[in-house]
Amino acid sequence: MGDMNNQVMPPPIAPPPTRRSAAGIVKNWDRLTDADLLDAWCRDRNRDAFNELVRRYRGMVLSLCQRTCRNSADAEDAFQTTWVCLATSAHQIRRPDRLAGWLHRVATRASRMTYPRHDTEMNPGVEPIDPGETAWESLTRRHEARVLDEELAQLPSRYQSAVVLHIMQGESYEAIAARLETTTGAIRGCVQRGKRILAARLRHRGVVPVLAFAAAMASSASDAEAADLWERFHIDAEPDGIDWSTAEPAVRDPNSGSPIDFSSLLSSGNMTMRLTPLGWASLTAFVAAAVMISMIPVSGQEQRPAVQVQMASSPNEGTPNAPPVQLVPKKNSRMSTQDKDEPVPDRFATGVARRVAEQLDQNDDLTLDAKLDGLAAQLESQWGIPVLVDPDAFEMAELEPSSTMVTFDGRDQPIRTMLRRILKPLRLTTRIEDEGLVITPDFTELTRDGIATDRWVSVSQELVQQFETALNQSLSLDFIDAPLEEVVEMISAEIEVPIMIDKPALENFGLTADVPIDFVSNQLPARSVLKQIFQDLDLAYSYQNGMIVIGTDESVQSRLLSRIYFLEGTGLPRGDYEEALSLIQTSIQPNVWEALGGPGSIAPIGDGRSGRPSILVTSTISVHDEIALLLEALRKSHVGPDPIVTREELERKQVEAAANMGGGGFGVGGGFF
Incomplete structure (x- = not known):
């Protein structure tokens, strides 16, 4: 006792109340909530x-x-x-x-x-x-x-x-x-x-x-x-x-x-989604690996020559005599020179590609003091191999080629190593194509800097960015018994974005636009203000027809939005999406996914090895916000390249999973008696 x-004590109370019989008033108890x-x-x-x-x-x-x-x-x-x-x-x-x-x-x-x-x-x-x-x-x-x-x-x-x-x-x-x-x-x-x-x-x-x-x-x-x-x-x-x-x-x-x-007994929230033993093992292994990788110190590295990158104060400054940048049409990546330590010449269809792969491991000297738009021509002249530039490379890396200076001095080093040291600070990398060596965006570095992390599918990317910027504005509000419609109009005017209330949806739910709102905030982001106001009303918002639309949870879930998330830099294995899908479905609003009867869906895109590893998620704004925060946190805690699961490793894992599920007795009917 x-x-x-x-452990459990009721709050302090006044002196014990007088004991009275409720016989005379018991008939009125059912009127109380x-x-x-x-x-x-x-x-x-x-x-x-x-x-x-x-x-x-x-x-x-x-x-x-x-x-x-x-x-x-x-x-x-x-x-x-x-x-x-x-x-x-x-x-x-x-x-x-x-x-x-x-x-x-x-x-x-x-x-x-x-x-x-x-x-x-x-x-x-x-x-x-x-x-x-x-x-x-x-x-x-x-x-x-x-x-x-x-x-x-x-x-x-x-x-x-x-x-x-x-x-x-x-x-x-x-x-x-x-x-x-x-x-x-x-x-x-x-x-x-x-x-x-x-x-x-x-x-x-x-x-x-x-x-x-x-x-x-x-x-x-x-x-x-x-x-x-x-x-x-x-x-x-x-x-x-x-x-x-x-x-x-x-x-x-x-x-x-x-x-x-x-x-x-008092634990709040829903019980954890049931997973197969393999699912739990995979999720646990991933979390443990992520923690261990993030704790490994970067040591034992040789001293690197400094790479100096200078951004001119005026983007219009340029060198009239600089050689033109050579462009190459975009193709699927064959192999990144930063992902492999050894060239694999037999993977390339042309003699040019094989010659480039072999030369990357040769030692050479290199001195650079040039603008970015002349880099490809200078490297080609120095090493005698074709060097081209992806059409979107500089724009995606947010570089101004005519005003960005690159300075480098290296002696007796592999060409592959020098390329990494020159391009990584610029968020660029190289890959071998049939035409030669191509300078491309380094998506791992870009995503770690918050660039090219996702792409909206069912709504304009530019419109969403406008809404996101507006919703991040801080507001100070003070409402007492103010109609919801008035509160929404005030917020819309403050952030300068059109906001509409879906009145039919509210009426079907038993609410009106006149429902009274009591709310006080001091410099809170507009998105936090909306979430706090909506929390007790079971309301939510979405993006539709060029405006923010406020409705019930149910009406918002009938107008889901699709978004592609790119997974570079998160530490999630490339070539095996199981851990990424399990992590998201078990940690972010488990009730919204199809597996538990919800409306949301999540699916992998491609095999994760060739091209950018990515997933397509269709869900509500609140779910998308949480996924974006999760991936951002993973990138901040991960160091080094993402692990790559080969096709053979994936097939072996699938065979083992099938064997475990077949003999483990974890069927639908088991586990209760």
């Missing part, structure tokens, strides 16, 4: 308020515990633990209006905490759903009901409570709206969206949604049974009710016997 008091009752319990320790919360949800909690636990005794323990957790931790609930979802989640976790008791033997289970069923039918139905509870516990909180109240409690949209202090339209939208997500997840696990719902309803405990259990728990604790300040959880650690730490 002492341990629990140290869950938030009102929780406030009465947290602030005044009003036990009648707490008992009303128990009355509302005891049937749902007991039903869930009976479906999840392995026997009746465990179900009763989990039932009791759930209410002790609520009594001692109610002040930690950030959204009291979503209490139904909170209780469902805590009851699920409390039930699972009873599993370690049965490491050695199985006790008799809870009664079958239907005494007339066979053992296999009963097992199947119980499994379907448990899967429903698991997926329901992982729904986003804004949908979870509404779905629990509507499906598990059988309450109408109007009753739920009154309890949650919102509109009927908003509840209808939450329930419909939540049910669609839930149905998609159930089907992904091989469970038919309607059968899962039927199994859950068939296994529901009666209110009389839940009331009787609560009464026994209530009376057994002490004659005048439970002293919650010293109450112990019914579930104890099966090994130590000490009270369970409630923090494991």
Whole structure:
């Protein structure tokens, strides 16, 4: 008991309230919201308020515990633990209006905490759903009901409570709206969206949604049974009710016997997306490798001659007699001279390419003091090999060839090494083509400097850049009960970008453009202002028809935007996209991806070895923002070239994965009994 008091304590309260019977006013309790009752319990320790919360949800909690636990005794323990957790931790609930979802989640976790008791033997289970069923039918139905509870516990909180109240409690949209202090339209939208997500997840696990719902309803405990259990728990604790300040959880650690730490039951957010063992291994290996690579010091390198790059103050300054820059049509890269230490002459189709590859490893002297637009001609004259320039190289590297000076002095060094030292500070590199040596953009260096990291597909790149610049402007606002439309007009005028409210979408969700907004900010970026205002309204924004459009989460998800992300410089392996896809889908809003019934999609482009490694993501603005931040963080923590997975290595990995999946027994139906 002492341990629990140290870990979970209600906030300090005033002197104990006077104990009064609620017999005369109990008929009015149902008019109060869950938030009102929780406030009465947290602030005044009003036990009648707490008992009303128990009355509302005891049937749902007991039903869930009976479906999840392995026997009746465990179900009763989990039932009791759930209410002790609520009594001692109610002040930690950030959204009291979503209490139904909170209780469902805590009851699920409390039930699972009873599993370690049965490491050695199985006790008799809870009664079958239907005494007339066979053992296999009963097992199947119980499994379907448990899967429903698991997926329901992982729904986003804004949908979870509404779905629990509507499906598990059988309450109408109007009753739920009154309890949650919102509109009927908003509840209808939450329930419909939540049910669609839930149905998609159930089907992904091989469970038919309607059968899962039927199994859950068939296994529901009666209110009389839940009331009787609560009464026994209530009376057994002490004659005048439970002293919650010293109450112990019914579930104890099966090994130590000490009270369970409630923090494991109160963990916020959704449970982690289920991955195959290979997926977890790959993700873990990548994270470990990224950390190790970022910690390796750069040592043992020879002293390099300094490369001096001077940018003229006037971009119009030039040398009239400078030789013209030779251009070559763009082709797919054959091989970067900075990616390989040894030339591979037999990979090249022409004698020119083979001669260039062989000469790159020869030692030579080189002295440069020239402008960038004359570099190719000077290198060609020095080494006697064709040197050309990619048409987009200087523009992508943001260089002005007529005003950028390159100075270099090297003696008795491989040509390959000197090229690297000359071009890398300019964010350039070389590759061997059939026509000769071609100077091209170094996309690894460019992306590390935030250049050429992505490309929008379904909307103008220039328009998005304009919006991004505007949304990064800092705003100071002070609104009290101001209509949403007025707030949006003010923000639009401040950042000088058109913003429109999708009024039909809001109306379908039970909101209007006149919904009052209370918000105060001091020099916050406009995008942060919008996110904070929208957070409690379940609103979002997107880019459409040359303006920023504000709508509901659902309406925004019906107008997804596509964006290509280039992966150079992140440390993610080239030639194998599995780690990149798993990392993004498990760390960024897992509920939005197709794998869990969401609308978003992600797909690799090419094989990742030839050309630029890239992925195509179709999702909302908020998801795109998080992906961009993730890739930026990876680039900042990664040192050196990206690892390359050969085709043979990838095929061997796929064969091993197939073998592990085939013999590991991780099918859809396993893992519960």
